[in-house]
Amino acid sequence: MTSFSAKIAETRAGARPVVFVVYPDIVLLDLVGPLQVFSHAPDPQTKTNGYACAVVSLNGGMVTTNTVVPIPSEPVSRYLDAEIHTLVVVGGDGANTAMHDTHVLDMVNALAERAQRVCSVCSGALVLAAAGLLNGRRAVTHWDDCATLETGFPEVKVEIDPIYIKDGNVWTSAGITAGIDMALAVVAEDLGRRSALRVARSMVTHMARAGGQSQFSPVLRRQLLDSTGRFEELHHWVADNLCQDLRVEELAAKMNMSARNFARLYTGQMGLTPAKAVEAIRIEVAQDLLETSGKTVKQIAAQCGFNDEERMRRAFMRTLSVSPTDYRRGFRAQGIPKPH
Structure with a gap:
């Protein structure tokens, strides 16, 4: 296996070293999504790859994933004296073991001390938290x-x-594909x-996707909170009657029910x-129309x-931290004609 230093030399001396930390039973996409981003990010100054990536584990060798595909890794001992630009701890079911x-945890802390930026993907945040790297910081993980x-690490x-969330030089991302969003945001910053x-x-x-965008849909949120379905019909009615008077008295x-009790x-x-x-329902319907209509x-x-x-712009900015126009630019479905 090509060493990390050799990989940097193959690209250029100034390539930003990115180290991915893995352990048994990671989610494959937690690793390969961000890895793909960093492996192909062009540096506009040098016209070469902006990053040199490596995958490390405690002892090196093949590491199991949540699929039939294992991942080769290098032993962490090769990197304990290396300068690291970005450290990424991936997630998976194995995080529940790794965090203990x-x-x-010693490996993660040793690498973090040498890193300019520390990141986690999905449940990798549990490992960062157990290592004490999220104390006093805002953080997110898979919902x-x-x-x-929250219960295991009250300091977080x-x-x-x-x-995804950036708090100082520490970035955390939500479930699985959110690691790609975080990696793209890192590339944009660098x-x-x-x-x-x-x-x-x-x-x-x-x-x-903006970092402030919700990691799961408003529909799923409502279903999780309204597990008995008490307000399900009301929510459907609201979505079908957005132009009507929707004050609390009408609902x-x-x-x-009386307005106060309701x-x-x-x-x-x-x-x-x-x-x-x-x-929230108005925004949800507007998102769908921005994506799929002309x-x-x-x-x-x-x-x-x-x-x-x-009024819609202000609502979008409050909720999604992006304007309707910018949202459409990022999420318009292919083949949808531009509005006239």
Whole structure:
């Protein structure tokens, strides 16, 4: 296997060293998604690859994944004296074991001390947290692991929504494919947006989902919170009647409840007020129209009950940290005609 130093020499002396940490039973895509991004990111100054990548484990050799494909790795001993630009700890079911393995945690801490940037993909955040690298920082992981991260590591400021979070020189990303989004954002920071766009285009992926975008859909969120289906019909009705009067009094009437009682019960169960829920559904429908229709932003704003473009823009910025126009630019489906 070619050594890390040899890999750098094959590209150029200034290539940014990226080290991926693996352990048994990782998620394959947690590794190969970001690895693909960093392996093909062009440096606009040198016209060569901007990064030199390596995959390391405690002892080297083949490491099992959650698929039939194992991953070759180098022993960490080769990198304990190396200068590392970006360290990436991948995730997987094996993270639940790795986070309790003092040898793995010592390895991660030793590498992190030599790294300019530390990242995790998916449940790799559990390993970073166990190593103490997330203390006092905002962090995210796969939504299914957020509770474990929050209860196991109270010093970590866990956020369930974002696709990725940058807090200082530490980046964490949500479930699986979010590692690609994070890697593209890292490339944009290091090499410029144009380089990241080239990689995204070659991978036929979007460039790029905003870090503040939710890692799971509003529909799934509502289903998780409304496990008994108490408000399911109401949510469907709201989505079909976005231009109607959707004040709390009208929603309460649909549920045969008083406005005060409805607002209290809804907020208690769903975690947001009825007004915020209506706005979230409006945004969700608007997202779909921006992706799949040729309607103008003005037409979509009217159809979704925002009344005007500015009101929809402010709602998008609050929720997604991106304007409707920029959202459409990143997520328009192929073959959809541009609005006139």
